[in-house]
Amino acid sequence: MSQSLLEVRDLAVAFRTYIGEVQAVRGVSFDLNKGETLAIVGESGSGKSVTSKSIMRLLAKNAKIRSGEIRFEGENLAAASERRMQSIRGSEISMIFQDPMTSLNPTMTVGKQIIEVLKKHRKLGGAEALAKAVELLGLVGIPSPEKRVKQYPHQLSGGMRQRVVIAMALACSPKILIADEPTTALDVTIQAQILDLMKRIQEETGTSIILITHDLGVVAESAARVAVMYAGIIVETGTVDELFYEAKHPYTWGLLASMPKLHEKTGELTAIPGTPPDLMFPPVGCPFAARCPHAMEVCVAKMPEYTSHSETHSAACWLQDPRARKAAAATGASLGGER
Amino acid sequence: MAEQGNKQPLVKVEGLKRHFQVGGGKTLKAVDDVSFEIYPGETFGLVGESGCGKSTLGRTLIRLYDATDGTVLFDGENVHGTKSKAELKALTRRIQMIFQDPYASLNQRMNVEDIIAEGMDAHGLAKNRAERAKRVVELLETVGLNAEHAKRFPHEFSGGQRQRIGIARALAVDPDFIIADEPISALDVSIQAQVVNLLQKLQRERGLTYLFIAHDLSMVKHISDRIGVMYLGGMVELATSDDLFEEPLHPYTQALLTAIPIPDPRLERERKRQLLQGDLPSPIDPPSGCRFRTRCPFATEHCKSKAPEWREARPNHWVACHLYGSESDRAAMKA
Numbered sequence: 001m002s003q004s005l006l007e008v009r010d011l012a013v014a015f016r017t018y019i020g021e022v023q024a025v026r027g028v029s030f031d032l033n034k035g036e037t038l039a040i041v042g043e044s045g046s047g048k049s050v051t052s053k054s055i056m057r058l059l060a061k062n063a064k065i066r067s068g069e070i071r072f073e074g075e076n077l078a079a080a081s082e083r084r085m086q087s088i089r090g091s092e093i094s095m096i097f098q099d100p101m102t103s104l105n106p107t108m109t110v111g112k113q114i115i116e117v118l119k120k121h122r123k124l125g126g127a128e129a130l131a132k133a134v135e136l137l138g139l140v141g142i143p144s145p146e147k148r149v150k151q152y153p154h155q156l157s158g159g160m161r162q163r164v165v166i167a168m169a170l171a172c173s174p175k176i177l178i179a180d181e182p183t184t185a186l187d188v189t190i191q192a193q194i195l196d197l198m199k200r201i202q203e204e205t206g207t208s209i210i211l212i213t214h215d216l217g218v219v220a221e222s223a224a225r226v227a228v229m230y231a232g233i234i235v236e237t238g239t240v241d242e243l244f245y246e247a248k249h250p251y252t253w254g255l256l257a258s259m260p261k262l263h264e265k266t267g268e269l270t271a272i273p274g275t276p277p278d279l280m281f282p283p284v285g286c287p288f289a290a291r292c293p294h295a296m297e298v299c300v301a302k303m304p305e306y307t308s309h310s311e312t313h314s315a316a317c318w319l320q321d322p323r324a325r326k327a328a329a330a331t332g333a334s335l336g337g338e339r
Numbered sequence: 340m341a342e343q344g345n346k347q348p349l350v351k352v353e354g355l356k357r358h359f360q361v362g363g364g365k366t367l368k369a370v371d372d373v374s375f376e377i378y379p380g381e382t383f384g385l386v387g388e389s390g391c392g393k394s395t396l397g398r399t400l401i402r403l404y405d406a407t408d409g410t411v412l413f414d415g416e417n418v419h420g421t422k423s424k425a426e427l428k429a430l431t432r433r434i435q436m437i438f439q440d441p442y443a444s445l446n447q448r449m450n451v452e453d454i455i456a457e458g459m460d461a462h463g464l465a466k467n468r469a470e471r472a473k474r475v476v477e478l479l480e481t482v483g484l485n486a487e488h489a490k491r492f493p494h495e496f497s498g499g500q501r502q503r504i505g506i507a508r509a510l511a512v513d514p515d516f517i518i519a520d521e522p523i524s525a526l527d528v529s530i531q532a533q534v535v536n537l538l539q540k541l542q543r544e545r546g547l548t549y550l551f552i553a554h555d556l557s558m559v560k561h562i563s564d565r566i567g568v569m570y571l572g573g574m575v576e577l578a579t580s581d582d583l584f585e586e587p588l589h590p591y592t593q594a595l596l597t598a599i600p601i602p603d604p605r606l607e608r609e610r611k612r613q614l615l616q617g618d619l620p621s622p623i624d625p626p627s628g629c630r631f632r633t634r635c636p637f638a639t640e641h642c643k644s645k646a647p648e649w650r651e652a653r654p655n656h657w658v659a660c661h662l663y664g665s666e667s668d669r670a671a672m673k674a
Contacts, residue, residue: 043527045500081472096512157618187388193596196614213530217557220607237607240604258532259602260561262584268539269561271532275497 004031005175006055011068011078012052013059020280026052027068028233032176037202037209039051039219039240042229043257045080045276048212051229052178054078055210056095057085072176072319088113091225094169098181101162104153110164111149117171136167141197152222159190166197173205180212216259220244225312228252231277231287248307251288286318294319347415348376349516349548350400355409357392357399367623369395371572372409373648382542382549384563384580385594386534386556390619392572393552397518400550401434402427413516432462435509439521441501445493452489452502456478458512478507482537496509499530506537518550523558535562556599560584568592571630574649578656588658590635599614599653630662641671 013025025047032038042048053059055070057077070077077085089095097103105113107212114133118124130149132299137145140163153161162182169177179198183191199222202209211223219226220240227237228251236249247253257270274291277283283290289299299318307320320323357370369392377383385393398404400411402418411418416430435458438444440566445454452475456465465471473587476486482503493501502522509517519538523531541547553559559566559580566583568576576589587593597612615634620626628646633639641661645668652663661668 009609043529159618187619188556188598189388189594190618191600192612192614195600215600216528216602217607220602220604221600244604254529256602258529260557262560262599262601268536269532271536272529273533275499275530280537 003033005034005073007069007071008030008051009069009071011051011054011070012065012066013054014066015060016062016064017280023282024063024232025054025281026279026282028229028232028234029068029107030234030237032208032210034175034208034252035202035206036225037211037223038225039211039213040229041213041216041219041226042277043214045138045279046229047232048229049180052095052180052210052212055176055178056089056093057078057082057163058089058095090117090169091172092174093176093178094164094172095178095180096165096169096182098184100158100165100185101153103165105163106153109150109152110156114149114164114168114171117135117168121172132171133167136171137164137168139201140164140167141193144169146253152288156258158186161194162186162190163197164313166194166201170201170207172204174207176208178210178212181214182211183218184213184215191218198222216244216255228255231282232279233287233316235288235317236315238310242310242313246309248309248313249288249317250292250294250318250319254291254317273279286316297322298324346378347533348412348552349379349410349414350377351410351597352376352400353410353412355396355399355411356407357395357404358407361623365623366387368572368625369622370399373569373572373574374409375567375574375577377546377548377550379515380542381564382402382551384559384560385550385569386554386559386564386566387554387569388554390571390622391569392622393569394520396569397436397520397550397552401431401518403436428462432458433511433515435512435514435517436540437502437505437509437517437519437522440525441498441505442493442525444505445501447493449473449475450490450492451479454493454504455508455511458508462512464512473510475507478510481510481541482507483533497530499533502526502534503537506534506541510541516548516550518552520552521554522551524553524555531558538562555596568595571625572658573618573630574657575631575660576656576658578653582656586653586656588652588656588663589631589660590637590662591631594634601641629659637672639672639674641668641674645671 009029011025011028015022015024040048054065057179060186065078068078114136115129118129118132134145134149135207142148142160142163183194186194213219223240225239226243227234230251236252243252247256254272258272260269272291277287285302286299286304289295295328304316304318306314306316308314353374355370355373359367359369361367374394379509380560387393395404399406406419455475455478456471459471471632475489479485479488484503506514523534523628526534540617542549551559551562563580570591576592587596594613594615601607620633626633628644629642632642647659647661647664649657649659652658661672
């Protein structure tokens with residue numbers, strides 16, 4: 001794809017701990033196109049946040065990018081110097097986090113925090129930066145921004161704080177906005193406001209967004225494409241429609257089935273039995289095999305390769321391997337997923 | 340499913356208030372004049388956004404908080420009445436609670452057997468150590484764990500497993516009524532379904548009555564027979580879960596329902612949502628009249644001056660909104 005702004009190839013990240021090394025991300029590849037929203041979904045520990053923090057090079061000290069490349073407009077960020085990263089962070093790529101209170105400085109007015117970004121990256125003068133800060137607060141839908149600019153984070157509600165964080169992230173018109181669970185700490189009515197805001201901002205500025213979330217409802221509402229992560233790998237990727245209506249991976253089936261449907265009465269929920277594997281000792285085969293109702297011998301022994309189902313849709317599952325399909329056709333066995 | 344009919348309610352809440360003094364002579368009315376009933380064998384869902392008072396309500400029902408005013412009758416007995424230690428103990432054995440955070444609600448220094456048996460010990464339900472151990476193993480198996488887990492410590496378990504331990508602890512004293520305060524919100528989606536299925540299985544097997552407190556409406560709808568919606572300390576709507584989702588009456592419920600993102604992209608693209616403006620007002624100084632009026636698209640002057648009555652607008656469907664009020668209220672809304 002020629003339009004891609006960011007290309008992540010075979011990214012692997014490990015954390016050193018006192019009892020061993022945790023393989024948090026184990027070979028992740030994806031592209032982010034200009035102006036699109038890509039959602040990365042997965043459960044806690046699936047490696048979705050580590051992937052996004054690797055792009056920003058904001059990993060903890062005990063973490064190390066083991067291999068792979070993160071190419072942003074042709075430049076490999078995985079090998080960039082810290083100095084170079086400082087000029088990229090907040091200006092070319094910016095990030096918003098789950099909890100707005102921890103990403104704001106409680107001892108500084110919100111205006112000052114936005115102005116700081118503008119002075120550092122855009123070299124604006126005092127009066128100019130203040131005017132821009134007020135404009136940004138207005139852009140993210142904060143009423144009477146000229147008053148709010150002088151207030152401290154504790155004087156704002158959770159939704160307002162998240163708006164301030166978004167304003168800060170947008171201060172330098174970044175090319176990529178990484179939103180790590182931006183609405184998880186917020187109530188549904190406020191979540192709806194923030195998702196709406198992000199959509200509007202994308203339409204107005206053309207920023208590409210990487211949305212990290214565990215909520216498939218948020219994905220359906222906001223994203224164009226989705227990557228599903230499980231135990232440090234992307235198990236399936238596709239457009240939202242491909243993923244929601246033509247999913248190929250049993251983990252994706254399980255995720256979709258375990259959500260209660262709002263508009264139909266369901267008896268028992270379809271739970272995925274068991275728990276994700278310990279990434280201190282990642283399984284050699286498919287990481288989902290132990291919980292997968294369709295697991296075959298090969299699944300435990302060998303990691304599946306990606307099979308492609310359309311230009312945008314691929315999945316890492318042995319069920320989709322042509323040999324498995326042939327064998328199933330010969331024996332009349334079911335490969336699941338007939339929904 | 341609970342048939343209401345002439346059945347006696349298991350829990351009857353009337354005009355319940357729980358106020359907190361927050362300094363500066365101010366009062367936070369966390370729960371303000373709430374009345375409802377919970378019938379034996381049903382699951383009553385309680386939803387609302389953070390700060391609406393749903394957890395305080397749950398805790399006041401079990402006397403973890405004293406009521407400021409109003410009554411809670413549990414099986415005909417006044418929960419907040421004067422009681423001897425023995426009477427209180429007899430009552431609390433029948434009501435148990437499951438908490439949101441499976442990391443904070445289990446004592447890290449106790450092994451699973453002691454955690455689960457603590458209630459049995461307090462109530463003297465096991466005759467000797469052997470019986471105690473046997474009961475714990477039975478409980479572990481009931482919640483999908485097994486005997487070898489008994490001697491382990493909480494940190495050795497995942498979030499979903501810990502929540503199962505919390506459920507086993509609640510079941511240990513053989514309660515009738517369980518208050519589950521956001522029991523699944525700290526868990527991953529695939530694990531949430533496991534825990535909800537377990538709760539439903541236990542209800543079928545043991546005839547338990549649940550108060551299920553949550554902010555995730557789709558899960559509440561799935562598990563509940565009836566649902567109460569709270570806003571700023573008051574209950575604004577109460578109906579069966581089907582009626583509430585098919586025909587929400589209160590403007591707040593309507594907004595809440597359209598705000599839930601649906602995991603279905605086609606539906607999501609088609610539907611129109613009614614976005615609520617603004618934030619939740621402070622419960623310390625709530626708006627006059629109807630508490631919701633500051634964010635309500637239909638609010639009029641009448642809503643400002645008079646608080647709406649709690650009325651049965653449709654059979655078994657209660658709402659506090661002037662749009663469904665008495666004739667004079669409805670007339671005042673049009674004026």
